[in-house]
Amino acid sequence: MFVRNAWYVIAQSEEIDRVPLKRTVLGEDVVLFRKTDGTVAALDDRCAHRAYPLSEGRIVGDNIQCGYHGFEYNCAGVCVRVPAQARIPERAVVRSYPVVESHRWVWIWMGDAALAKTAEVPDTHWMTDPAWDRVTHQRLFECSADLIHDNLLDLTHEGFLHESTIGDEAVYENGITVEVDGNTVSVDRWMPACHPSALFEKATGLSLADRWHTTVFQLPSLHVIHAGVVEVGGRREDGHLLRVLNAITPATENTAWYFYAFCRDFSVGDTALNELLAESLGGVLTEDSDALALQQVKMESRPANMPDVLIAQDAGVAKARRMMKQLLAAEFRAQSPAPEKVAAP
Amino acid sequence: MRLLLRANAHRREPGGGMEIAASPDTRERERWQWDVHLAADPVGEAPLPASVESLVATGAMALADGSLVHVVARSAPAEAVPSVEIHHLADAMELCRGLHEVMLVVAGGPGLLVEGRHRLERLDALVLEGDDPLTLPLEADGAGPIPIAVIRLKGTGQLGWVP
Numbered sequence: 001m002f003v004r005n006a007w008y009v010i011a012q013s014e015e016i017d018r019v020p021l022k023r024t025v026l027g028e029d030v031v032l033f034r035k036t037d038g039t040v041a042a043l044d045d046r047c048a049h050r051a052y053p054l055s056e057g058r059i060v061g062d063n064i065q066c067g068y069h070g071f072e073y074n075c076a077g078v079c080v081r082v083p084a085q086a087r088i089p090e091r092a093v094v095r096s097y098p099v100v101e102s103h104r105w106v107w108i109w110m111g112d113a114a115l116a117k118t119a120e121v122p123d124t125h126w127m128t129d130p131a132w133d134r135v136t137h138q139r140l141f142e143c144s145a146d147l148i149h150d151n152l153l154d155l156t157h158e159g160f161l162h163e164s165t166i167g168d169e170a171v172y173e174n175g176i177t178v179e180v181d182g183n184t185v186s187v188d189r190w191m192p193a194c195h196p197s198a199l200f201e202k203a204t205g206l207s208l209a210d211r212w213h214t215t216v217f218q219l220p221s222l223h224v225i226h227a228g229v230v231e232v233g234g235r236r237e238d239g240h241l242l243r244v245l246n247a248i249t250p251a252t253e254n255t256a257w258y259f260y261a262f263c264r265d266f267s268v269g270d271t272a273l274n275e276l277l278a279e280s281l282g283g284v285l286t287e288d289s290d291a292l293a294l295q296q297v298k299m300e301s302r303p304a305n306m307p308d309v310l311i312a313q314d315a316g317v318a319k320a321r322r323m324m325k326q327l328l329a330a331e332f333r334a335q336s337p338a339p340e341k342v343a344a345p
Numbered sequence: 346m347r348l349l350l351r352a353n354a355h356r357r358e359p360g361g362g363m364e365i366a367a368s369p370d371t372r373e374r375e376r377w378q379w380d381v382h383l384a385a386d387p388v389g390e391a392p393l394p395a396s397v398e399s400l401v402a403t404g405a406m407a408l409a410d411g412s413l414v415h416v417v418a419r420s421a422p423a424e425a426v427p428s429v430e431i432h433h434l435a436d437a438m439e440l441c442r443g444l445h446e447v448m449l450v451v452a453g454g455p456g457l458l459v460e461g462r463h464r465l466e467r468l469d470a471l472v473l474e475g476d477d478p479l480t481l482p483l484e485a486d487g488a489g490p491i492p493i494a495v496i497r498l499k500g501t502g503q504l505g506w507v508p
């Protein structure tokens with residue numbers, strides 16, 4: 001079960017061109033391609049004729065041609081050509097999905113298309129803002145999207161799983177403030193006068209700093225971590241600032257796409273630092289992905305009467321899970337109208 | 346772990362009241378410990394199963410906009426003793442919290458500044474527990490006194506938001 005009425009990142013801009021790209025999101029196979037005007041089209045990846053994947057076909061102008069018997073569909077998913085006959089069957093239609101390309105990410109709406117019109121794509125402008133530099137990664141995690149949400153809302157794991165790079169005891173020794181506001185959960189941790197972690201000592205030159213990170217989870221998919229370090233006693237806005245974007249898109253019930261961008265407002269254009277960060281943070285993501293794959297296996301084999309044992313630091317996790325359930329329940333209610341009352345005979 | 350719960354995040358209840366906070370937050374995972382509700386009528390909060398014993402404390406708070414809400418705090422007697430105080434904050438004050446005490450502050454109007462950094466608006470709530478500070482400075486950040494409900498759950502032993 002997935003929340004469908006929401007924008008999810010399905011691809012990085014540079015992945016989509018004039019060759020069909022197949023991607024599984026929210027349990028559905030989608031085919032993506034670029035039209036002649038450069039905009040992106042997304043269709044259900046299953047030909048209406050005999051269910052061959054459209055992603056095995058080719059792009060003809062603004063249409064996609066099935067590679068099996070040549071049915072051709074326009075960007076709205078309507079078949080416009082059947083090579084073997086003049087008449088186009090009425091049911092020769094595949095579903096098309098709303099897509100928006102914004103700051104190098106392509107977002108898709110898998111739910112009720114009418115609702116997409118009034119929902120804004122989340123802000124990720126740090127991806128293209130010239131005042132910021134960034135390194136990006138993309139992974140398919142072998143775990144449910146929920147485990148990644150939990151991971152990002154409880155960064156105390158940094159002190160153990162990412163000990164050699166971004167984590168240390170400052171993370172779990174300092175308390176958090178969890179805020180719940182509408183469909184957003186944020187977890188803020190202030191870490192005064194501490195070592196800024198091995199990686200950030202290299203990146204900033206500071207060996208003692210006030211440090212913070214605030215994970216802002218805009219349910220159901222995007223976590224923006226507002227983080228930074230500043231000389232002890234300084235103001236947050238004067239520090240070395242980071243925005244770490246984590247767009248999590250369920251692929252299936254137990255796999256998820258992870259689109260990651262580590263954006264910084266210092267040493268912009270420093271290619272050596274970009275290389276260091278790309279490699280180190282790629283390693284951090286691998287540590288997360290390996291751990292979460294192991295956790296997924298254990299979760300699946302765990303008896304249902306042994307739920308997690310939560311602690312105070314899990315407050316954000318607990319709140320987000322409950323809100324995700326509420327979103328799912330609300331979509332379910334909206335989809336299943338109340339049964340009509342039938343008069344007793 | 347401070348928990349800042351905006352008014353739009355409170356759990357609406359069928360009877361028209363709202364649950365501000367509860368432990369456990371997800372029902373039925375753990376043994377019930379305590380909960381705090383706002384209700385139009387002091388007995389209108391979510392019913393507990395008949396087998397669950399509870400201590401109840403209530404307080405009527407006239408909000409800055411003139412409406413009246415009943416603050417209802419309940420706890421399992423073996424875990425905690427609840428109390429509700431209503432204050433009117435004209436300028437500044439400091440609240441103290443005991444060891445093993447969970448304390449909630451609910452703003453009855455806009456402009457309640459807590460610890461100089463959390464601005465609470467009408468019916469926003471802040472929960473303090475465990476390792477959080479034992480003193481909490483409050484200031485009225487705007488015109489007029491702000492009604493405030495202070496709910497305490499004095500634990501018989503260690504008590505938290507997460508049981």
Ligand code: FES
Pocket residue numbers: 047048049050051052066067068069070071
């Ligand atoms: S399966 Fe696509 S044209 Fe036949």
Ligand SMILES: [Fe+2]
Pocket residue numbers: 151157158161162284288
């Ligand atoms: Fe991690």
